[in-house]
Amino acid sequence: MSDCDRIQEWLGAWLDGELPQARSAEVKLHVEKCAACAAEKVRIQRLDAALKRALEARVSDAAFAPFWAGVRERIAQEKSPRQRVFDWMRRGVAFPRIAWGVPVAAVVLIALFSTIRPSGWFVPSNQASVESIDGHGFNVALLREAKTKTTVIWLFENQETEDENPVEPAASEQAF
């Protein structure tokens, strides 16, 4: 690489005042002596000036009032975070390709909530269920009391099947 090639790599940064002092002095000295590098320096200056002039000319008639009106309109149209979430969901449903995502997400969430129950998440509640025992005319009722963790089991006769399948009087049992 010749001296001129090396200097010309630094010319732009030198004109921008971004070179360290020692290198800056080296470039300055070279440009004062070398006609080719001096011409290159002028070309860079012309380029920067022409670019600035061209852009200034193109924005010189950009009035502030209509510009600000556009910004103000955007500010006025700003939606609340709640509205943005709603719009996002509505857009999702509007696109058929991702419409299935909504029920899938709902199912996944339900599955997650039914399996993961870290302590403190839910207020414990009582649970009750009634099951019938096929062919014997009996029903089983389960009551689980959440606070004391007590389970009560009742076994009782099904009234609807009593006439068809007479059985021994129902025994009642409690389990703790």
Add this chain to the structure above:
Amino acid sequence: MELTERDLIRNCQKGDSAAYEELTAKYYRRVLMVILGIVHHREDAMEVAQETFYKGFRNIKSFQGGSSFYTWIYRIAVNLAIDFQRRQKRAVADSRENMDDVVVASESLGTDPYRELRDRELGERLLAAIDELTPDHKAVILMRAVEGLSYKEIGRIMGCSEGTVMSRLHYARKKLQEKLGPDL
């Protein structure tokens, strides 16, 4: 008493939109110039510049004052313009004006029509040449040549080192000189 920029920013952060209007008035042309250099099409540049100042208003509370306001707003502008340009490349041709009209307009203003025409033509060729650079190279040369930002400020806006700014700038200038040839 005229408010300082710091006072204006503080007022904006309290929700004073008149203070933000004043800040916008101060910087909109400079921001528009840089955006125009990147996206090339004037209507698009206006849209991106308005979006820039809207985003600035929305996020003004997060402005800590670590850098100057214009560096902060430039960062938003350059990022939006680069994103826009990557998404949408428009033809350069439709922004060109008929050169005959320029001569007539210049004569009516009493300026040197030939010099004006030459400058105008060079400017148009320069803008067409700049459109062939990558968005990163464009942004760097515009921020330096038009705005005179330091390499450090450009690096902060672009999220790169000063050395990268220097090499991108050198490359961009070289490419533009090649495109314009002896006309420069």
